[in-house]
């Protein structure tokens with residue numbers, strides 16, 4: 244699949260390795276993701292999923308290999324990093340909303356300060372996004388006054404407000420009570436169907452089956468196996484993948 | 493004897509609750525009851541004793557006749573209208589601001605009014621020094637109380653424009669006050685060596701608090717800097733200052749500075765003390781701010797960086813505002829400490845509020861008063877320090893509450 248779309252790959256990782264001190268967290272990870280593709284990354288705890296997804300926007304620095312995002316190569320040049328971060332939105336497991344700002348301020352902060360948009364335009368856009376994630380009535384509240392599911396939807400709206408070309412999700416539903424997982428997944432599904440390029444670390448296999456173009460299985464800092472959800476679920480090639488899937492399905 | 497009214501009245505829930513509380517907390521066991529009774533007896537006899545002494549004490553006129561000395565020490569009598577003008581200016585500003593912003597500002601205004609009231613009322617009609625050009629001390633104080641209190645309703649009713657006028661006025665207030673009090677530009681200069689009393693304490697404490705704030709924040713950020721030179725400098729500075737008492741820093745400022753700095757002897761004593769107090773306070777403030785920054789979850793910075801905010805934006809929009817909110821109680825506690833510590837400037841020859849009081853008490857005029865006048869005078873000074881510190885801690889409480897509201 245990636246071969247046919249080679250010219251349109253928006254994320255290209257080639258032989259990416261990363262060490263924490265002497266511990267190797269990523270060993271030669273290569274992955275190409277096409278524009279509009281939805282990729283789900285899964286694997287056991289400690290396998291390097293977070294580390295990998297965080298190298299894509301340089302929250303973690305890789306030591307070996309090349310990462311190219313939307314044609315910009317990730318180097319230590321801060322201008323490249325900033326340019327990439329403007330195009331890549333991220334949603335965290337712990338939401339990481341800014342507790343001292345209202346929902347509206349959380350969402351408009353980056354468009355105003357990073358994109359240089361006017362307050363008026365940013366607020367109009369924020370309301371539109373809040374409408375889309377289904378919580379337009381919460382704009383004046385503080386994050387602490389919202390439920391977990393609402394907070395995570397605000398976090399998604401906050402990332403979308405920058406009009407990113409790529410969205411990264413690192414276990415966006417793991418910190419949520421079961422009854423709130425669906426409302427967040429629904430927002431993510433809509434986003435996926437709307438053509439957004441998405442890389443999601445998640446163990447929600449129902450979500451993967453429904454909207455993922457590809458599933459990547461990681462273990463010990465390496466990509467063990469990848470394929471379409473149908474192929475991977477029905478017929479995993481590797482023993483480790485089989486074992487992992489049997490545990491979570 | 494039980495009257496009809498008393499038996500018929502059903503105790504209100506408040507009173508019932510109070511009775512329950514008293515039973516549960518003060519008379520729960522026989523020994524708790526004994527302790528309660530002994531302590532209450534002790535407290536009442538102490539209060540009765542104090543009241544009796546206050547009523548018969550001879551020294552009250554002494555504490556208040558020399559009001560001008562306690563307020564402004566040896567500031568020239570014929571220029572005394574200038575600090576008075578400065579006080580009235582600030583009182584008017586504070587009163588109006590209290591009306592506009594209410595909350596915390598109103599607390600400060602009421603605290604200030606209380607302070608001025610404590611000094612003004614007992615001094616009414618007492619004689620003043622000859623050659624004073626200005627209002628009698630008590631009248632100046634009473635006027636500022638009036639401005640503080642009248643400003644509140646006026647500020648409440650005024651339109652939004654007043655907000656902006658006040659903001660601009662506050663930004664320029666410090667230089668204006670210094671200009672009025674110190675002189676220059678048309679006004680004859682009054683050397684700082686003539687300053688003293690409450691005026692000196694306030695100017696020192698407020699400059700110390702206001703100036704040490706940006707320096708302390710800068711040191712805290714510098715201590716977390718990636719550049720080793722900046723980090724090492726900040727660590728060295730903070731640890732050096734925290735390793736010595738304020739007295740030492742004051743001595744260094746007053747005795748060593750002139751030796752190190754070319755022309756240092758021409759820098760006047762007040763500025764040296766101000767610099768010393770500021771630099772001292774900044775080191776402690778830096779550590780408080782650093783603590784606040786460290787307590788923030790790493791996710792806050794990560795989220796900001798992921799959104800594309802740069803390091804400066806992340807610091808000033810995300811981390812610093814949260815850190816400062818978290819440490820408001822520490823900051824207020826430090827300000828209270830600084831306010832009281834300014835009394836140490838006596839050792840470098842400045843006469844602050846406490847120093848002025850000490851001098852007043854020692855005057856030969858009071859030799860005839862049995863027992864001297866020190867109890868009365870120091871009681872007044874203690875009341876002043878207390879009102880200030882208590883106001884500040886109420887302010888802290890109010891700020892904490894308002895932040896707590898925004899979080900839940």
Ligand SMILES: Nc1ncnc2c1ncn2[C@@H]1O[C@H](COP(=O)(O)OP(=O)(O)OP(=O)(O)O)[C@@H](O)[C@H]1O
Pocket residue numbers: 263266268286287288289290291292293294295
């Ligand atoms: N800052 C760090 N310093 C040292 N080691 C780290 C650091 N962050 C992660 N690691 C290690 O790197 C490995 C990969 O971590 P990572 O967080 O990427 O795993 P993960 O696949 O996201 O796991 P989980 O499902 O538990 O989130 C783990 O063994 C972890 O202990």
Ligand SMILES: [Mg+2]
Pocket residue numbers: 292293294413414
């Ligand atoms: Mg993880």
